[in-house]
Amino acid sequence: MRYLPYILKHLRRSWIRTTSTVLAMSVCIFLFCTLRTFVEAVTWNLKSASATRLVTRHAVSLVFLLPIAYKERIAAVPGVRSVAMVNWFGGSRRPNDFTDFFPNLAVEAEPYLAMHPEFLLSEDQTRAFLADLRGCIVGRRTAERFGWRIGDTFQLESFIPYYRVGHPFEFVVRGIFDTDLARFPGTDTTAMFFHFKYLHEATGERIGVGTFVIEIADPDRAPAVSRAVDALFENSDAQTKTETEAAFRASFVSMAGNLALLLNSIAFAVTFTILLVTANTMSMAVRERRTEIAVLKTLGFPSSLVMGLILAESAFLGLLGGGVGVLLGREMIRALPDLPFIGDAVRGFPNLGLSPTIAFLGLGTSVALGLMAGLVPALLAYRARITDMLRQV
Amino acid sequence: MAVVEVQQLRKVYHRDSQEITVLDGIDLTVPEGEFVALMGPSGSGKTTLLNLVAGIDRPTSGRVTVAGTDLAALSESALARWRSRTIGFIFQFYNLIPVLTAVENVELPLLLANLTRKERRERALTALRVVGLADRSGHYPRQLSGGQEQRVAIARAIVTDPKVLVADEPTGDLDARSAEEILALMEALNRDFRKTIVMVTHDPRASQRAHTQKHLDKGVLTA
Numbered sequence: 001m002r003y004l005p006y007i008l009k010h011l012r013r014s015w016i017r018t019t020s021t022v023l024a025m026s027v028c029i030f031l032f033c034t035l036r037t038f039v040e041a042v043t044w045n046l047k048s049a050s051a052t053r054l055v056t057r058h059a060v061s062l063v064f065l066l067p068i069a070y071k072e073r074i075a076a077v078p079g080v081r082s083v084a085m086v087n088w089f090g091g092s093r094r095p096n097d098f099t100d101f102f103p104n105l106a107v108e109a110e111p112y113l114a115m116h117p118e119f120l121l122s123e124d125q126t127r128a129f130l131a132d133l134r135g136c137i138v139g140r141r142t143a144e145r146f147g148w149r150i151g152d153t154f155q156l157e158s159f160i161p162y163y164r165v166g167h168p169f170e171f172v173v174r175g176i177f178d179t180d181l182a183r184f185p186g187t188d189t190t191a192m193f194f195h196f197k198y199l200h201e202a203t204g205e206r207i208g209v210g211t212f213v214i215e216i217a218d219p220d221r222a223p224a225v226s227r228a229v230d231a232l233f234e235n236s237d238a239q240t241k242t243e244t245e246a247a248f249r250a251s252f253v254s255m256a257g258n259l260a261l262l263l264n265s266i267a268f269a270v271t272f273t274i275l276l277v278t279a280n281t282m283s284m285a286v287r288e289r290r291t292e293i294a295v296l297k298t299l300g301f302p303s304s305l306v307m308g309l310i311l312a313e314s315a316f317l318g319l320l321g322g323g324v325g326v327l328l329g330r331e332m333i334r335a336l337p338d339l340p341f342i343g344d345a346v347r348g349f350p351n352l353g354l355s356p357t358i359a360f361l362g363l364g365t366s367v368a369l370g371l372m373a374g375l376v377p378a379l380l381a382y383r384a385r386i387t388d389m390l391r392q393v
Numbered sequence: 394m395a396v397v398e399v400q401q402l403r404k405v406y407h408r409d410s411q412e413i414t415v416l417d418g419i420d421l422t423v424p425e426g427e428f429v430a431l432m433g434p435s436g437s438g439k440t441t442l443l444n445l446v447a448g449i450d451r452p453t454s455g456r457v458t459v460a461g462t463d464l465a466a467l468s469e470s471a472l473a474r475w476r477s478r479t480i481g482f483i484f485q486f487y488n489l490i491p492v493l494t495a496v497e498n499v500e501l502p503l504l505l506a507n508l509t510r511k512e513r514r515e516r517a518l519t520a521l522r523v524v525g526l527a528d529r530s531g532h533y534p535r536q537l538s539g540g541q542e543q544r545v546a547i548a549r550a551i552v553t554d555p556k557v558l559v560a561d562e563p564t565g566d567l568d569a570r571s572a573e574e575i576l577a578l579m580e581a582l583n584r585d586f587r588k589t590i591v592m593v594t595h596d597p598r599a600s601q602r603a604h605t606q607k608h609l610d611k612g613v614l615t616a
Binding site: 002003005009010012013291292294295296297299300301302303304385386387390 | 444450470473474476482484488490491502504549
């Protein structure tokens with residue numbers, strides 16, 4: 001601590017250089033935090049995938065629906081405990097306006113809730129939901145976002161042609177579900193679920209099923225059960241593809257997988273560039289202070305202490321940049337949903353916010369960058385002989 | 394009692410394949426409380442001898458004993474610790490740290506001592522008082538004249554109460570009046586505080602302030 005004023009005074013010595021380096025570092029850490037948060041948000045949902053759930057969909061694409069009759073045949077496959085029909089509704093409060101978009105799905109309520117213990121709903125609310133065809137349950141985050149309470153009504157209209165019936169669907173909030181993230185990490189509480197039967201009847205019983213969610217008794221038998229289900233419909237018009245819930249979700253984010261690689265590459269390139277910028281700053285700072293280093297050593301400062309002072313100065317520069325970068329990142333991530341275009345894309349991500357882990361990772365990266373940048377100048381100062389440095393003045 | 398004892402000291406530099414002998418068999422004894430001036434033309438080895446006595450360079454051969462310590466026996470870190478306690482160094486170009494005030498510059502060597510912030514500050518102010526600059530303690534080097542900067546440098550050299558002061562051309566960068574003031578100050582330190590001083594100079598007026606003059610020529614003490 002006794003050397004801190006000395007370090008700070010040196011950082012103030014060339015304040016333009018220090019400020020520009022801190023700003024460069026902060027931009028780097030800002031990008032790092034923002035990109036990492038984005039990647040986390042994209043892949044976050046994978047954490048909640050259950051090992052005892054499989055998903056069956058059309059083998060060609062999710063766009064095509066499967067016959068409802070498949071349910072009974074799937075339920076008869078050995079190892080299957082229960083089956084629930086689920087259709088992605090894609091509804092929004094105003095037609096084709098996705099600014100307040102949230103996930104909404106038509107589900108076969110009873111089996112679906114039974115196989116999803118992560119959605120915590122009181123018994124009263126569950127009963128009320130099951131008893132009301134227009135009833136729905138809403139995740140806590142979405143309920144808070146729109147100020148919905150039990151008994152409130154709202155309308156949604158889907159952008160999917162199958163589900164467009166000439167008027168919006170009306171729903172009554174019968175339950176608001178929570179989750180326990182400690183027990184069920186990655187669980188989304190932005191979704192809204194309503195009855196598959198309501199959708200089916202409202203569309204004239206013409207629609208099929210988007211996905212069958214299957215609960216199995218033994219997670220180890222997941223591959224065998226998947227194969228058995230798909231074998232049932234091998235020779236039908238609508239062949240199926242069955243996979244674990246984790247694989248199903250991963251297929252959604254496979255594009256995001258490439259995105260993650262791209263974003264990580266950008267973050268790495270920026271970080272490396274900033275390393276060079278900071279290393280240059282530190283080299284210049286140390287070169288300017290050759291006499292000073294010689295004086296310190298002459299006064300009796302051990303070489304290791306001189307090296308430590310340079311490294312501390314460099315790390316402090318990193319910490320300053322990192323701190324500013326993390327703050328910038330936090331504010332930017334908060335503001336993202338309100339930005340035009342980008343806001344529409346990110347609003348659907350649950351839990352979009354700078355996590356403490358990423359913030360600490362950002363700060364750690366900035367300090368590490370600072371230390372790495374100062375390492376070579378510090379080593380040179382450590383090894384330099386007093387007489388040589390005094391002679392070169 | 395001798396504070397500085399130099400025996401058969403040789404220093405050889407190698408430049409490419411060429412061997413340059415800077416000091417060649419120097420014997421020198423400086424008694425405690427002595428004020429010695431090392432004189433000689435440029436390149437005669439004065440500064441090299443001073444650096445060896447101050448322990449900031451190592452000899453090729455020979456022995457340097459200062460205040461009872463054989464410098465060859467000390468590791469680099471031990472030598473640094475020894476310098477901080479035993480030697481006060483005064484440079485020709487003052488070499489103050491520009492971002493530190495006068496008192497902070499003087500305090501610098503005390504950072505290595507086990508003192509509180511308050512004790513460090515008190516001692517630094519005392520040293521500044523000795524050199525007559527207590528009223529400029531908050532000034533930065535750029536706000537001081539050359540003579541004042543050198544006096545701050547002297548305060549920095551004496552703040553740890555070292556046994557030996559070594560000065561490399563302390564008046565070489567000063568006008569005549571400032572040089573006189575610095576020499577008077579060094580004389581006072583020698584007389585009043587019994588500091589042993591080894592000073593390199595080629596200014597005859599400066600050397601006259603010393604008790605003893607030693608002449609170096611081509612790496613050999615001639616007188």
